[in-house]
Amino acid sequence: MNIKEAADRLGISARAIRFYEEKGLISPVKQTSNGYRTYTENDIWRLQTIAALREIGMSLQDITQALGEIDQGNQQRLEEYLELQQAVMYAQWVELKRMLDTTQRMIDLNRQDGPLDVSHLHDLADSSRRLREARQNWHDRWNYDMQAAIHDQRVQAANGRLPGQIASNVSIESGPGAIQAMVESDREGRPDHKGDPFNIYDNYDEALEQTASWISPVPGEKGLDIGTGTGNLAGKLLEHGAAMTAIDQSREMLRTCRTKYPEMHVKLGNFLALPFADQSFDFVVSSFAFHHLSPDQQQLALQEMQRVLTARGRICLTDLMFADASHRQTYIQQAEAAGHEEQLQTIRERHFPLLDGLCGSLEDAGYVTKHIRHNALLHTLLAVPLR
The missing domain is CATH 1.10.287 (Helix Hairpins)
Structure with a gap:
């Protein structure tokens, strides 16, 4: 086909086709006799793909990368x-x-x-x-893509199941970035670092088990795990018979999650704009992720959770939280007096919510709440609608 015939067949302009050629997205063969371009069926298929990706708003840069993945068969x-x-x-x-x-x-x-x-x-x-x-304004300041390779090992070590073995379990293939992420993030998971007792993953397994127990899904119920990481909480709910969807903003975390739980539906996304239609799920859970959001963002996240839940959908959050403002102030004062600088830095960098405020927001939205404390900061909060 010549360019006019190709344009007529695709329903796009010849000018658009020339533009895609200039950007290197297609490379039609030129006739030696006159230099005119000839478009094969493969060129037409490629142009159809480009037009389809443009239709959903994808940038030319992303289309170029997507076409490269298609060429390599990387679905x-x-x-x-x-x-x-x-x-x-x-x-x-x-x-x-x-x-x-x-x-x-x-x-x-x-x-x-x-x-x-x-x-x-x-x-x-x-x-x-x-x-x-x-x-x-939300962004991942902790680079969880770099932490995915050693995340599970770090959690296990923080719970005493792999004492002192994190570094030896990071393979050379993980690369210097993964090792650097381990070094930077491990300081908030070691109870003995400079005498600082703070451990972000203390009682991790207990808290996840409590979450799964309180949700207690009926087999076949649809659940959403937000900020799933490598899928540890979603995996427990999958074992209880739930049809789980897990989302995270980190591609690498999701790849690990896919490997561990191939039957789980995993998807890129975040708290503030859940990529699902209204009333898609029977319950929403999240663990050790909510505190990455600012207070305003946490309120938006609660609204998004409610949007994707059915009328009787329930919410269960497991995270580090202060009981109230007084508890937060007392905790900070004690850390300052003890000279726990890294503990204070973690508190400044993250937004551990106030439990009483979360309960109040959910109760104002028509939920009844209950909660349990696992350690000084770690709580599990369940919210069930009254209606």
Whole structure:
């Protein structure tokens, strides 16, 4: 086919085809006699693929990488690119939905009897802006892609099952990045470091078992594990008969999760824009991940959990939390007096939520809550809807 015939067949312009050629996405053969390009069936298929990926908003750079994965037959990597694009679209949809809700609230305010207090509109707009910024400002400061190779070993060592063996269990193939991640992150998992008793994964297994016990899924129930990491909590719920979906923002964590639990549905995503339709799950869980969000982001995350849950869906969070503001202040003062600088640094870098505040937010949203403490900071919180 010549370029006009190819354009007519695909329903795109010849100009678009030339643009994709200039970007190196296709390389049609040129006739030696006149230099005209000839488009084969393979070129047409490639152009169809490019057009399909452009239709979902994928950038040319990502399309180039995706085509490379297709050429190499790497279906998993292609799926990751598509899931990433889907996550972007869900984030845009969540943001648009929030804007629609804010606009409707402004309309409702305007319809109220009596003179309109414009300050209410300003307050509503300001609140909307803060939430938008909170959604956009999250990023992974801990580089969990680099930690995936040694995450399970680090957790086990922090619980005393592999004392002193983390470094020896990191293979050369893990690379210097993985070793550096182990060195940097292990300081918050060693109870004896400089006399600092802080251990982020203390009572890890107990807490995960408690989460699975409280959720107690009926076989076939659909569950979502947010920030799944290598899938340890989702795996326990899978053993209880739940149909589990696990999401994480780290591709490498998800690859490890896929290897451990091939029957589990894993997907790229994060707390603030869950890439699922409304009312998709019977329960939502998360462990040792919620504290990576700022307070504003934590409120957004709770809203997203509620959005994807069925009317009777339940939430169970296992994480390090302060009982209340007083507990947080006392804890910090004690750490300062003891000179536990790394413990204080961890508290400053992460946003361990206030348990009473979380319970209050969930109860205001129509849930009844209960919780259990595993150690000084680690709690499991269950929220079940009253309706």
